[in-house]
Amino acid sequence: MMIVISGNYGMNDLRTDLQAMYTKAGVKDEGVMFLFTDGQITNEKFLVFINDLLASGDIADMYAADEKDAIRNAVRSGCKGAGITDTPENLWSFFIARIRKNLHMSMCFSPVGDAMGNRARKFPALVNCTIIDWFQPWPMDALYNVGSKFLEPVEQLGDSDSPVRSGIMDFLPFSFEAASKVAGKFMANERRFVYTTPKSFLELIKLYTTMVGKKVDALEDQKERLTNGLDKLKSTTTQVAGLEEELKIKAVVVAEKAQAADIFAAEVGKEKAKVQGESEKAAVEADKCSTIAREVGIQQVSCEADLAAAIPLVQQAEAALDVLDKKDFQELKALANPPGGVAPVCAAAMHLMAGIDETIEVDKKGGVKDDYWKGAQKMMANPEKFLVCLKAFKGHIDDGNVPQVNVEKARKIQISMGEDFTHAGMPKKSGAAAGLCVFIINIIMYHDVVTQVEPKRNALRQATETLTNANTKLAQVKALVAELEKSLASLMREFDKAMKEKNDLMADAEKCKNKLNMAQRLVGALSANGIIWEQTVQNAGEELIYIPGDTLMACSFASYVGVFTRQYRQECMAMLQEFLSKKGVPLGPKPDPLLVLQEFLSNVPLRSCVL
Structure with missing residues (x-):
């Protein structure tokens, strides 16, 4: 295991790390390998602990008294198991013996300079209690194999059998040897040491x-x-x-669409005016119809009121006939010489029904030929039919079939008879004649009312006909307006569609124009750069060929040559450049290691570079 050195790492930290190793090796009886390099010696006092560790394993001031008691208790069972009496001295010796057995230390010190010699004199255990392995320079084959191993995954050097890769593989051991030779010459002439170690070789590969x-x-x-x-x-x-061609085409299409839309708009305007005119006509006709309808309504009410006043007269006339039957008229016609006043009453009936009842003979002027009793008897020849004719007489009046002269002749007889021509004065003479009196009186009055109302009825019929004609004309005008509006709506849809196409084309043309403008500005702005870019691309293609060789020269300069003076730097770099040229590794016209390193350092953070 290794200790981790930090900026504030001190003696107490080292003591803590060593105690952890001692616990693992002495208490747990596990193997521990302690790797320690001269780069970790931030304080020379560290070597006091290291010297004691190497000499005996028992480091003074390593543990406090209570910590030692804890360790003795921890190894007590192991000590007894080994058949050793568990005295404090034996327990501690047992613990140290385990340390010496399980804890192994490997130190990596560089012989360069005076540091190692001075430390060996101050702390003799560094030399007396260690086995020193002196690492001699690597042979050429080893350098070649190591270089091949590390450069194998570098794809930028080409295939495994490419001349560039082969030349670089051969260059790695050659550069190490060349730097060593120049270092020897530098020592011989300048009396200054320059060390070229395998670490320098590995750093060269790593940097490259x-x-x-x-x-x-x-x-x-x-x-x-x-x-x-x-x-x-x-x-x-x-x-x-x-885009320029497209814009030209779209400009023509837009102009055509705009012209067509303008023509269409004029046509739509005409149609709108036409519809407006017809709509105004329809409004006028509607006003006329409304006025006529009001007038017809007034006339109809007036006629109906007048006719309603005549209804009682008809009812009285019909009531007078209802009390009569054919026997009454049979008795009446059977009289050879009727009582006074009966014959005139029958004559009045004959005058009323002249031209209506076929049994009454009339002259060329429509008057009654024989208005005497014989003519009356002939009229009543069929009493039942005569009674039916009387009851239907109102309908003839309503239809306007009764001439005014007939009524006037009957009225004349009525007036001439005076009070005798009444229901009160006639029953004693003849019941049938009395009924005829009531009928004739009321039917004449009804005829007078109808005659008075007839002009109104004619006016009403004429007004109704006028209203019908006006409504017909209004319907025709409305139908025409509806047809025109339908046609206008269809025309408006086509117009809207045409306008939409026009607007869409204009928007598309404007979009195309803006796009063309931006593209022209872009092309104009970048046209000058395009020439530079083409030249840069061409130069980049050439530089890619030179990068492996130029970079290798720069890395060799940083790893081996930088410490020499100018004369020896130039000599060494000339040897390296000549070797690469012979091996066919392309180099730039004037390879400049410092420029290559400067470009690299300007693009890469310094902490990621190892020089």
Whole structure:
């Protein structure tokens, strides 16, 4: 195990670590290997403990009295098991014996300088109680094999049989030997030591694998990024040309769509005006219909009121007929010489029904030929039919089939008879004649009402007809407006679609224009850089060839040559450069190790570099 040295590591920390090792080796009876290097000696007093450990294993002032008692108790059973009396002295000796058996110490000290000699004189156990292994320089084969092993995973050197990799493998032992020779010459001439150790060789390999990997990766990454940038620049240039052509085509299409949309808008405006005009006409017709409908309503109410006033007259006339039957008229017609006043009543009935009842003979002017009793008897020849004709007479009045002259002649007879032409004055003479009096009086009055109402009815019919015509015209106008609105709606949908296409094309053209503008600005801004990028990519390709050799020269300079004076540095670097050239390892026109190291250190944190 090793101790971990920190900035404030001191004697107490070392004592604690040693106590842990002693517990494991002396109390637990386990094997422990303590590895200690001269780099861990931050305080020369550490060697006091190390010297006692190597000399006897019993380090003075290692434990306090109570700690020693605890250790004795911990090893008591082991001591008894070994057949040793468990006295305090025997218990402690048993503990130290276990330490000497189980705890082994391995120290790694460098012979370079005076430090090791001085420490050996102050602490003789470092030499007297240890077995010293002196590590001699590695043979060339060992250097070659070690270099091959460490450089095998470095892909940047090419395949395993590539000339560059083979040359670098041969260079590693050669550079170590060359540096050693120059160091010997430097010692002989300048009387100054320069140590070239296997550690220097390993540090060379470590530095080289780090630098060559990072430099190649960085350069390849730069080359790839610039190549991608050039490809993008070329692609953008091509796209700019395509966008220009596309924008020209879209400009023509947009102009056509805009012109078509303007024509369409004018057509839509005309259709809107047409629909507006027809809608106004429909509104006028609707107002007319509303006015006519109001007038018709008023006239209808007036007519209905007048006719309603005449209904009682009809009812009285019908009531007078209801009390009569055919026997009454049979008796009446059977009279050869009727009582006074009966014949005029029958004559009045004949005048009313002239032209309506077929049994009544009329002249060319429609008047009654014979309004005397014989004519009356002939009228009542079929009493039942005569009664039916009387009851149906109202319908003839309603239909306007009764001439006014008929009514006037009957009225004249009524007036001429005076009070005799009443129901009160006639029953004694004839019941049938009395019923006819009541019928004639009321039916004449009903005819007068109907005659008075007829102009209103005619006006109502005319107004109704006018309303019907107006409604028909309004329906036609509304149908026309609906058709026009439907056509306008369809036209508006097409117009909206055309406008949307126009706006979409304009937006697309504007987007294309903006894209073209940005692309042109980008191409304009990067066109000058494109030339630089192409040259950089070309240079990067060349540098990739030189990186393995130039980096190896720089690492050799840092590991071996940097400590020499200028004369010996130049001599050693010339030997190394000549060897690489013979082995076919490409080098730059003027390889500069310091420049390579400077570039590497500028891109890599110092703590990650080992020089």
